[in-house]
Amino acid sequence: MQPFTYTGHPARVIFGAGTTSKLQAEVEALGIEKALVLTTPPQKDQGDALVAHLGPRSGGLFSGAAMHTPVDVTDEAMAVYQRSGANGVVSIGGGSTIGLGKAIALRTDCPQVVLPTSYAGSEMTTIIGQTDAGRKTTQKTLKVLPETIIYDVDYTLTLPPVMTVTSGMNAIAHAVEALYAEEANPVLSLMAEDGIAKMVAALGRVQAAPQDGDARTDALYGAWLCAICLGSGGVALHHKLCHVLGGSFNLPHAETHTVVLPHALAYNALAIPEAMKALRRATASDTPAAALFDVAKSGGAPTSLRELGMPEDAIAQAIQITLENPYYNPRPLEADSLRATLQAAWAGDRPAA
Ligand code: NAD
16 A cells, blocks of 8 residues: 555534434534524525524524625625624535635634535535635635534435536546545545445436435435545546636536536546546446446536537637646646547547547
C-alpha cells in the first residue's frame, strides 16, 4: 500500500426514513434557542412544516435561497436572522439552500442543522461558493461545515424523476474523482466504490418505481458516501470542466455534471487502472464510462452540452480557460484530446469502450 493522508471532517449524521422527528432534540443539543429555517421558494411548505415542528425554538422562515449563493440574498437572510434573535439555522433543501446556511455560518459562526433533499452533497463539505455581481468565489473553511445532518429519506420521494438522475450523477461524480484525485486514499476509495454502486443500482430501481422507499434509501445512503468523498477527497478534470462550463456559460449544475462525467472519465480511463477496477465493480460493467452515460440516457436526463444551451463555438474558450488554471489530473491535459472530449460531450456521443 502507498503512504497516504486522510482528512476526516466532524459531523453528526442521523439517517433513515422519518428522521425529521429528531429535529427538535438535535436543535436543543446544539444549544440553539431559536433557529431560522431556510429553504427555496418551491420548498416553502417543507420549511413551514419545520417552523411548526420547532414551535418556540423557531425563529421563523426565510424561503428566498437561490442558486450559487448570491450575496444580496445572503444580506437579506442575515437581516431576517438578526431580527429574529436566532442563534442557529436549519436548512432544508438542496445545495442552494445549504449554501445559504453556510453563508450565514460564515458570517456568524452559528451552528447549522441540515436536512438535505437532493444528492448534491454540500452538507459534508467545508466549501462555500458565493456570487457577487455575477462573479463566483469559492473558499474552504471549517466555519461553514454543518454540525448535524439529518438525512430523511421521505423528502427524496418528491425529487422529480429527471432531477433524481442528474442529482444522482452529480453525487457519483464526486466519488469517481475521489478514486483518482491527488488526495485519493484507501479509506475514501471504499466509500467511493460503495457510494457509486449504491447510487447506480438505486437509480434504475427509482426510475421503475419513484416511491420505492428501499431504493430511495439506497440512493440517499450512496449520496452521503459520495458527499464524504467530495468533503474529504479531491477533484480533477471532471470538476474543473464543470466549474468552467457552469461559471463561464452559466450551464445548470447537476445537468452539467451528468453530461460531462462519462466523457471526463473516458479521457482519464487509461491513466487510472486501479480506479477503473473499482468502477467496473461499482457499475457492474466492463465499460464504466459508457455505463454512466447509459444511466443518464435511460433516466431521461440530458446527455449533451448542446441540450444545455452551450454554443458549439464556445468549446475553444472552455479549453482555453481549463488550461489557464488546471486542477491536478492523472492524465496530462492536452488541448487536442480535450477538444475531442468536449466535442463528444457537446454532441452527446456515447463514450467508446
Ligand atoms: P438546488 O439546491 O438549486 O435545487 C434545485 C431545485 O430543486 C430547487 O428549486 C430546490 O428547491 C428543488 N429541490 C431540492 N430538493 C427537492 C426535492 N426533494 N423535491 C422537490 N424539489 C426539490 O440544486 P442542487 O443540485 O441540490 O445544488 C446545486 C447548488 O449547490 C449549486 O449552486 C452548487 O454549486 C452547490 N453545491 C455546493 C457544494 C459545496 O460543497 N459547497 C456541493 C455541491 C453543490
